[in-house]
Amino acid sequence: MNEANPVYRGRSISVFAEEVELPNGRRVTLDVVRHPGAAAVVPFATECDVLLIRQFRHAAGGTIFEVPAGKLDGSEDPAVCAARELEEETGQRAGRLERLGEIWTTPGFTDERIHLFAAYDLAPTSQKLEADEIIEVVRVSLERALAMIWSGELRDAKSALALLHAAHRAGRLQPA
Numbered sequence: 001m002n003e004a005n006p007v008y009r010g011r012s013i014s015v016f017a018e019e020v021e022l023p024n025g026r027r028v029t030l031d032v033v034r035h036p037g038a039a040a041v042v043p044f045a046t047e048c049d050v051l052l053i054r055q056f057r058h059a060a061g062g063t064i065f066e067v068p069a070g071k072l073d074g075s076e077d078p079a080v081c082a083a084r085e086l087e088e089e090t091g092q093r094a095g096r097l098e099r100l101g102e103i104w105t106t107p108g109f110t111d112e113r114i115h116l117f118a119a120y121d122l123a124p125t126s127q128k129l130e131a132d133e134i135i136e137v138v139r140v141s142l143e144r145a146l147a148m149i150w151s152g153e154l155r156d157a158k159s160a161l162a163l164l165h166a167a168h169r170a171g172r173l174q175p176a
Helices: 078-090 142-151 157-169
Strands: 002-009 014-021 027-034 038-043 049-057 062-066 069-071 096-104 113-120 135-141
Touching: 038 049, 038 078, 038 157, 049 078, 049 142, 049 157, 062 157, 069 078, 078 096, 078 113, 078 135, 096 157, 113 157, 135 142, 142 157
Parallel strands: 038 113
Antiparallel strands: 002 014, 014 027, 038 069, 049 062, 049 135, 096 113
């Protein structure tokens, strides 16, 4: 059994009350946020420096540090989405993208998956912000970006995980 009753359909999410049978046989109604998925990208300005964005986020109550990211358009390839969001939000074009992995954002109530990438060999292009985007591009060392995670200055989960994956790939972070 998996019946879904739409509760809300918005611009980027839909909310459903879903009747499900759990593995133990119990039947329950769960609220599920359906999301088309997204891509996030860590832009390497140099071997040692990355670009972060300071973006106003109403739901977070102000301006936060993030890596460029955005929603997939339909069945869009996540790498295409990552490249597009990099250009739109930072005004930089990637010469090369590397896939870092993917994450579930909050599997307790949403099916949103974010595909993580690192971008290299950046070249300037024009920034194309959307009407609801207020963004400042900030260049920091990868070590500083990691310190921002540990200090709580950068609390966005997708960005923190993307930076950790990128640092590990670059040989600057070894698992314990």
